Amino acid sequence: MDKERRLWIALAFVMSISFAVLGYYGYQIYQQAPPIPDRIVTPDQQTVFTGEEIKDGQNIWQSMGGQEVGSVWGHGAYVAPDWTADWLHRESLFILNKHAHKEFHKEYNALNLEQQAVLKIRLQKDVRKNTYDPKTRITTLSQDRAEAIAYLSAYYKGLFMDDPQFDKLRNDYAIPKMSIKDPERMRRMNGFFFWATWATVTERPDSRVSYTHNWPSEELVANVVTPDLLIWSGVSIIILLIAIGLLVYNHVLSGKDDELETPVEDPLLREGMAPSILHVKKYFLIVSLLIVLQVLMGIITAHYGVEGNGFYGLPLDQFLPYAVTRTWHTQLAIFWIATAWLATVLYIAPAVGGNDPKFQVIGVNFLFCALLVIVLGSMAGQWMGIMQKLNLIQNFWFGHQGFEYVDLGRFWQVFLLVGLFLWLALMVRPLLPILRRKTEEKNLIVMFLISCTAIAMFYGAGLMWGRRTNLAIAEYWRWWFVHLWVEGFFEVFATVVIAFLFVRLGLLKTKTATTNVIFSTVIFLSGGMADLTLRKKTREVKL
Numbered sequence: 242m243d244k245e246r247r248l249w250i251a252l253a254f255v256m257s258i259s260f261a262v263l264g265y266y267g268y269q270i271y272q273q274a275p276p277i278p279d280r281i282v283t284p285d286q287q288t289v290f291t292g293e294e295i296k297d298g299q300n301i302w303q304s305m306g307g308q309e310v311g312s313v314w315g316h317g318a319y320v321a322p323d324w325t326a327d328w329l330h331r332e333s334l335f336i337l338n339k340h341a342h343k344e345f346h347k348e349y350n351a352l353n354l355e356q357q358a359v360l361k362i363r364l365q366k367d368v369r370k371n372t373y374d375p376k377t378r379i380t381t382l383s384q385d386r387a388e389a390i391a392y393l394s395a396y397y398k399g400l401f402m403d404d405p406q407f408d409k410l411r412n413d414y415a416i417p418k419m420s421i422k423d424p425e426r427m428r429r430m431n432g433f434f435f436w437a438t439w440a441t442v443t444e445r446p447d448s449r450v451s452y453t454h455n456w457p458s459e460e461l462v463a464n465v466v467t468p469d470l471l472i473w474s475g476v477s478i479i480i481l482l483i484a485i486g487l488l489v490y491n492h493v494l495s496g497k498d499d500e501l502e503t504p505v506e507d508p509l510l511r512e513g514m515a516p517s518i519l520h521v522k523k524y525f526l527i528v529s530l531l532i533v534l535q536v537l538m539g540i541i542t543a544h545y546g547v548e549g550n551g552f553y554g555l556p557l558d559q560f561l562p563y564a565v566t567r568t569w570h571t572q573l574a575i576f577w578i579a580t581a582w583l584a585t586v587l588y589i590a591p592a593v594g595g596n597d598p599k600f601q602v603i604g605v606n607f608l609f610c611a612l613l614v615i616v617l618g619s620m621a622g623q624w625m626g627i628m629q630k631l632n633l634i635q636n637f638w639f640g641h642q643g644f645e646y647v648d649l650g651r652f653w654q655v656f657l658l659v660g661l662f663l664w665l666a667l668m669v670r671p672l673l674p675i676l677r678r679k680t681e682e683k684n685l686i687v688m689f690l691i692s693c694t695a696i697a698m699f700y701g702a703g704l705m706w707g708r709r710t711n712l713a714i715a716e717y718w719r720w721w722f723v724h725l726w727v728e729g730f731f732e733v734f735a736t737v738v739i740a741f742l743f744v745r746l747g748l749l750k751t752k753t754a755t756t757n758v759i760f761s762t763v764i765f766l767s768g769g770m771a772d773l774t775l776r777k778k779t780r781e782v783k784l
């Protein structure tokens with residue numbers, strides 16, 4: 242069996258195994274996600290939050306920028322705190338202080354170690370116990386926790402609305418006054434913060450670890466790292482070292498390629514000059530503008546880290562807050578990188594084929610307009626979402642989804658997916674005649690087509706959650722998007738495109754390029770997907 246054939250089989254093997262494992266852990270996450278109860282009640286059956294209010298609260302947090310303002314379960318931005326870690330710590334101290342005052346007439350921190358230990362164990366027994374009843378779908382709180390919720394709800398209301406005593410903290414966190422404008426929205430967002438925090442400390446049924454696998458670390462409530470996590474982290478590092486060793490070994494064994502002859506003339510001059518190629522030029526102009534805008538947003542975002550409420554004294558946070566600049570900064574990176582690659586392929590495909598299929602020019606121009614509408618429309622929607630100008634349904638469709646890298650509203654996502662399939666059609670058509678010719682380049686072009694199809698298809702992972710989906714499940718699919726699409730298939734695609742260009746430039750032999758492309762794809766995908774799988778394992782979840 243020749244080398245290329247063996248590599249194709251290895252690729253098929255890696256893909257099947259990895260997706261099977263991913264599917265298995267996906268199934269587990271659906272089964273084990275922290276439940277959203279129908280009601281959370283006090284010991285005397287007073288409803289504190291309903292399930293619908295918690296789901297609304299999640300949508301309100303998303304509309305404010307979600308993971309672009311602090312983080313939840315560790316996913317998100319850095320300037321503001323992780324709200325679940327923050328809530329957990331403040332809730333623990335509130336309950337500990339309450340008991341310390343009642344029993345010892347002192348603050349918890351002023352107690353001796355034995356006194357602290359007694360109170361801590363009492364707290365741990367309270368908050369780690371899973372009081373969700375799957376039959377009634379009700380979670381019952383202790384009196385202490387109900388009081389802690391009232392206390393923390395007032396605290397977060399002051400912070401996210403306009404209590405002057407939090408001016409300094411808002412500046413530190415780069416959160417403008419009145420980030421949330423309506424007290425009822427604030428109440429529901431507190432419901433979501435409580436539920437998400439509940440999942441970080443409540444033990445899963447028949448288990449001693451919390452739904453988030455004891456994350457965040459919080460010694461007061463015995464959220465400590467588990468042996469499982471240490472073992473899997475160790476295993477990942479060992480696998481990484483072994484794999485690097487194997488790659489070096491393979492490289493040493495593979496020997497040197499035959500020398501290539503230097504081309505007598507510029508090989509690109511031989512390429513066909515299809516009319517649509519000229520129309521692709523404007524894509525690169527837009528890419529350059531998007532890079533400038535992205536870096537500008539990065540600079541403003543960085544500045545908010547030191548002056549959270551303005552820009553050299555200008556009250557910039559009133560109309561361009563940190564949540565907006567950070568969202569645009571991260572999203573524009575995806576937009577310009579994707580546009581640059583799409584344009585490269587729109588340039589190469591007709592050049593290789595030598596002519597334009599019917600309507601290619603119209604397609605290239607239509608796609609360009611669609612991309613502009615998506616970039617500008619999604620950015621405008623995100624601004625409106627963060628400024629709290631949309632209701633929750635409008636926000637989901639046109640505003641801010643609050644998930645880092647998938648911040649754009651669902652309508653823009655679907656529009657982009659359609660655009661990606663249009664792009665796929667535009668690049669497949671000029672290449673089909675070459676495929677039929679069965680030249681030496683065939684395998685490289687097949688790989689090229691596979692990677693382009695994956696780019697179009699896997700963007701769809703970002704559509705797998707809905708507006709009311711449990712955060713744990715939405716996060717599973719977001720990881721598909723970030724790791725399989727952005728880090729996985731875009732990497733494969735980049736390698737294929739670059740190899741292809743090198744062959745065209747006469748710098749690489751077709752056979753060398755093809756085998757190396759398939760080989761590196763096996764490495765990317767086994768490495769990338771094993772990484773995803775190990776994360777899922779750690780999340781075994783964590784959920």
Ligand code: HEM
Nearest residue numbers: 317318319320535536539540542543544567570571574645
């Ligand atoms: C002068 C140039 C740049 C500046 C000043 C800058 C600044 C920043 C700042 C301040 C953050 C937010 C950190 C936080 O508060 O959470 C950030 C995040 C980020 N930036 Fe940049 N950036 C620059 C260029 C770039 C470029 C060129 C890219 C990609 C092509 C990029 C990609 C990202 C990404 C992906 C994040 C999110 C990181 C995360 O959440 O872990 N940045 N950048």
